[in-house]
Amino acid sequence: MPRRVLPLTDVQIRNAKPREKTYSLTDGHGLYIEIMPSGSKLWRMKFPQRGRGDNRLSFGAYPVVTLQEAREKRLATQRLLLQGIDPGRYRDDKKRLAAEKGSNTFEKVAREWHGNKVPTWSERTATNTLRRLELDIFPEIGRLPIHEVRHRDLIDALRKIESRGAHxxxxxxxxxxxxxxxxxxxxGxxxxxxxxxxxxxxxTVRPSHFAAIDTDELPDFLAALRRNESRMLKPTLICLRLMMLIFVRTSELIETPWSEIDLEKGEWVIPWQRMKRGKLTVNPxxxxHHVCLSRQALALLRELHAITGGGTYLFPNQRDHKKPLSNNAILKSLERMGYKxxxxxxxxxxxxMTTIKERLGYRHEVIDRQLAHAPPDKLSSAYDRAQYLAERKVMMQAWADYLDSL
Structure with missing residues (x-):
């Protein structure tokens, strides 16, 4: 008949004195406490491991782990055994998962997410997204394991950005x-x-449009441009005049390579890959896009070719001619003109868009196509190319002549 083991008491454990050699006091059902020669008292549990004899778990040191807590750990281990789970492997898996979670900081996960998204983004989107994180988020919560980031941590980081006016x-x-x-x-x-x-x-941020003068302010703007011609580099001046004449998107103009321009035929076709809607990852x-060139626009391009035609871009960056002009150069020129x-x-x-409709009387659809806005469907897109191109050429010449008349 097996020897009956009496449960330990807290007084018994507390009064247990160290000996020359390690000894143990048993609480029953595999749980015991080891009394070390140093006086340390460690909780352990012995349990049968299938095919490998007995194994042991450590539950921590007494009195940090009380008698009641040690018994609760024993009960949890027994439940695992009843489910056929190896407590030792379960403990090791928990440690491994905890270590993995601890190493998966917000910054590490964010960079992994960013790397997965890069193939679907434009280079500018990828660069700007990572730069914002590096400047504003990683210094605040980047080092924290992602599962430990609290609402308050993220809110504080976001409001810090907001506090500088960058809503x-x-x-x-x-x-x-x-x-x-x-x-x-x-x-996971x-x-x-x-x-x-x-x-x-x-x-709440109210949606705002890009700053733009209205039709009645156009004569004053043209006068300001004339007054400031001597303060601008010739390519920058031509860039501003072309933006007014052909009104393509800023990036589509300043990033234009000379290879897209046929000065002999007077044609400029922007490949769809450079257009805003061509960069969409879904249904690009x-x-x-045919940029209809007026006589005035073509004359400016020929003048520009004499200056920058030996390079890649119409408007090369002054510091590095292998790169295009910065959008900031345009904004700075407008600022010097007094239009910040x-x-x-x-x-x-x-x-x-406003002036051509109101002063020249052209239909919205014709102007919209010149702006390269999205047609409602593919059928409309094909129709636009066939039906509006001739009208757009006439319209663009009328627009250039109207600007000259001012």
Missing amino acids: EVAHRIMAVCKQIFSYGIQI LLERNIAADMKDVLK DTTN GKMTGHGFRALA
Whole structure:
């Protein structure tokens, strides 16, 4: 008949004195406490391991782990054994998972997410997204394991951005963080997306349009441009005049290579890959954009070719001719003209749309196609190319002549 083991008492454990050699006091069902010669008292549990004899688990040191807590750990181990789970392997797996979670910091997961998204983004989007994270988020929460980031941590980081007046940036970064936490859920690192609940923590940003002068202000703008001609580099001046004449998007103009321009035929066709809708990852518009050139625009391009025609771009960067002109150069020129906050490169598009409709009487559809806005469907796209190109050429010449008349 097996010897009956009496459960330990807290007094018995507390009064146990160290001996020359390690000895143990048994509580029953595999649980015992070892008394070390140093006086340390360690909880252990012996359990049968299938095919490998007995194994042992350590539950920690007494009195940090009390008698009651040690018994609770024993009970949890017994439950695992009843389920056929090896407690030793279960313990090791928990340690491994905890280590993995601890090493998966917000920055590490964010960079992994970013790397997965890069193939679907434009180079500018990829660069700007990572740069925003590196400047504003990684210094605040990047070192924290992603599952330990609290609402308060993220809110503080976002409001720090907001406090410097960058309200739109704060909203954009919050949307990025939401995607990163969603990715963390998908790869099993956390169970809740804390950014998904943050609908009202930032101040509401009213949608705003790009600054643009109106039609009545156009004569004064042209006069200011004439007054400031001597203060501008010739390519910058030509760039501003071309933006007014052809009103393509700023990036589509300053990033134009000479290879797209046929000065002999007077033609300029922008490949669809460079157009805004051509860069979409889902259903990109594969329609090349015909930039209808007036006589005035063609004359400016020929003048520009004598200056920059030996290089790659129409408007090379002054510091590095292998790169195109910076959009900031356009904004700075407008600022020197006294139009800071009143006019932008994109504003020329709004100005042209309004003026051509109101003063020249052209239909919205014709102007819209010249602006390379999205047609409603592929059939309409094909129709636009066939039906509006001739009208657009006439319209663009009329627009250039109207500007000359002012």
